[in-house]
Amino acid sequence: xxxxxxxxxxxxxxxxxxxxxxxxxxxxxxxxxxxxxxxxxxxxxxxxxxxxxxxxxxxxxxxxxxxxxxxxxxxxxxxxxxxxxxxxxxxxxxxxxxxxxxxxxxxxxxxxxxxxxxxxxxxxxxxxxxxxxxxxxxxxxxxxxxxxxxxxxxxxxxxxxxxxxxxxxxxxxxxxxxxxxxxxxxxxxxxxxxxxxxxxxxxxxxxxxxxxxxxxxxxxxxxxxxxxxxxxxxxxxxxxxx
Amino acid sequence: xxxxxxxxxxxxxxxxxxxxxxxxxxxxxxxxxxxxxxxxxxxxxxxxxxxxxxxxxxxxxxxxxxxxxxxxxxxxxxxxxxxxxxxxxxxxxxxxxxxxxxxxxxxxxxxxxxxxxxxxxxxxxxxxxxxxxxxxxxxxxxxxxxxxxxxxxxxxxxxxxxxxxxxxxxxxxxxxx
Numbered sequence: 001x002x003x004x005x006x007x008x009x010x011x012x013x014x015x016x017x018x019x020x021x022x023x024x025x026x027x028x029x030x031x032x033x034x035x036x037x038x039x040x041x042x043x044x045x046x047x048x049x050x051x052x053x054x055x056x057x058x059x060x061x062x063x064x065x066x067x068x069x070x071x072x073x074x075x076x077x078x079x080x081x082x083x084x085x086x087x088x089x090x091x092x093x094x095x096x097x098x099x100x101x102x103x104x105x106x107x108x109x110x111x112x113x114x115x116x117x118x119x120x121x122x123x124x125x126x127x128x129x130x131x132x133x134x135x136x137x138x139x140x141x142x143x144x145x146x147x148x149x150x151x152x153x154x155x156x157x158x159x160x161x162x163x164x165x166x167x168x169x170x171x172x173x174x175x176x177x178x179x180x181x182x183x184x185x186x187x188x189x190x191x192x193x194x195x196x197x198x199x200x201x202x203x204x205x206x207x208x209x210x211x212x213x214x215x216x217x218x219x220x221x222x223x224x225x226x227x228x229x230x231x232x233x234x235x236x237x238x239x240x241x242x
Numbered sequence: 243x244x245x246x247x248x249x250x251x252x253x254x255x256x257x258x259x260x261x262x263x264x265x266x267x268x269x270x271x272x273x274x275x276x277x278x279x280x281x282x283x284x285x286x287x288x289x290x291x292x293x294x295x296x297x298x299x300x301x302x303x304x305x306x307x308x309x310x311x312x313x314x315x316x317x318x319x320x321x322x323x324x325x326x327x328x329x330x331x332x333x334x335x336x337x338x339x340x341x342x343x344x345x346x347x348x349x350x351x352x353x354x355x356x357x358x359x360x361x362x363x364x365x366x367x368x369x370x371x372x373x374x375x376x377x378x379x380x381x382x383x384x385x386x387x388x389x390x391x392x393x394x395x396x397x398x399x400x401x402x403x404x405x406x407x408x409x410x411x412x413x414x415x416x417x418x419x
Contacts, residue, residue: 093331100419101327101334101389107419116417121385122330122377129339129372215419 006072015068022050022063030076033085033114035203036151037064040224042160044152049085049114052076060084082118089115094125095174096132097146103205106215110203111149128174135180137187140210141199143178148206150176154198161227166192178206197223246404247295248277250284250325251315253308254335254373255301259326260284262390263298269397276404290314296403298325298386302335303374307367316380321403325396327389327418329376334389336373343369384409387418 002017008025015024020043025032036047045065052063055073060081075081092098092111100106132145155167155178166189170179180186199207200219208217229235252260260283266273280294281287290311297319303309316322327333338346346369351358376382386399386409395415402409 097337097340098418099331099333099337100417102337103419107417109419112417112419113413116413119413119416121387121411121416122324122375122382124377126378127332127336127339127375129336131340 004068004070004072006068006070006074008074009076017068019068020064021052021061021066021068021072021074024068025052025063025076032063032076033118034064035110035114035149036153038153038157038201038221038224040161040221040228041153041156041201044156047149047151048088051081051084053078053081086118086120089118089120090123090125092149093120093123094127096128096130096148098204099146102214103147104208104212104214104217105147105205105219108215108218109205112204130174135186136210137185138189138192138194138210139187140194141186141196142208142210143180143186144206144208145177146206147204148178149204150178151203152178153201153203154178154207157197157201157224161224162193162195162197164191164193164195167198245278246276247280247291247293249279249281249290249294249297249315249319251281251290251297251299251301251311252283253299253301253312253329253376254304255326255328256334257283257300258390259298259300259328262326262388262393263396265393266397267393269393273400273404290318292318294319296321296323298323298400299329299376300325302328302332303370303376303379304335305367305369309370309379312376312379321383322376322380323384323386323399323403323409324376324382325386326391327387330385330387331418332373332375336375339372343371385416386411387416389419391415 003014004017005012005014013024013028022037033049035049036044043064045062048062050063051060053075054061098111100112135143152169155169158167159165166180168179169176170183171177181189181191199209200223201221205217250260279285280291297315299315299322303312324330328335386395388395395411398411398415399409
């Protein structure tokens, strides 16, 4: 693999050809918000939080879905980008009913934390307050559309890692929903293996263990690393539990 | 030195933010030296006074009384602070927003046990169609999220306000919930 040289925030950086820009930013310790990205899953470029400015490109690019190229000149934290990221988070909060105070993920939620990090201390848009349902027909897990941000991590982990492809999405715009099989109650799904990977990768309280109450859910992403290390690199054990 | 005219108000909320305010404990004594508490649910004042320097407002705007008080507060305060998640986001009171008011009153009162209040009279203020965060009703100068904001957050915000500085909270101190 050849090496490419690019400029990130006025600094010359070398990276492997084929790397995503997000991977290079993370490797250099540049903190950039993401919600749909998760190490180990394919990139979706859906949440748009990792958008960066690129000299010569007319529009902003999602760092997770952009490969590094020779001579690229990138800005990661301009005023415009921070303004847009804040707007995206506010729109996410306005679109559904994210009432942190009564959410199972309160204190552990990625959406809640990204908002606090960027300084979103209130939402300037009108809340839509949609009337959304919950599905608690599965014996172990629950789905709460009120908290879903349509990151599609559940869809991807179920398809790419578990290989069951239970999850999908239907509808358009604010009417989009994640669905189970052919849009049926979770408990009636014959393809769901009840592995719980979707629950663990969900960044918010949209997917949860039944029985968890306010602020009781915490999610574990490590399993993805373990599975992929085994599959791709034949690494099966970790010293000191790392 | 003139004391800072300080007020707190309680709109559609559970009073948890005020409880948390009392959790300032011994800092309340420092605070008492610097401020004059001119209006608050914990001080028996009937009318919101004129010429207030800082007002912390707990609770969402859920009914006409809340709306009227919010407008009075804005007109008579130099700085208005959304105090806690209900004021900042609508929070738990806004969970009713997906229901129409008639459906809501029917479900809770008319179909419930006992005599139901009629609403819209002098006893029970009329509900607004939607519960709103304070900043959608009046201009708000600073936001203090949290359900409730803990005493450290409140102190960080209040001490900035008393010093005449803008309220800038650390990320850990500005999470909702």
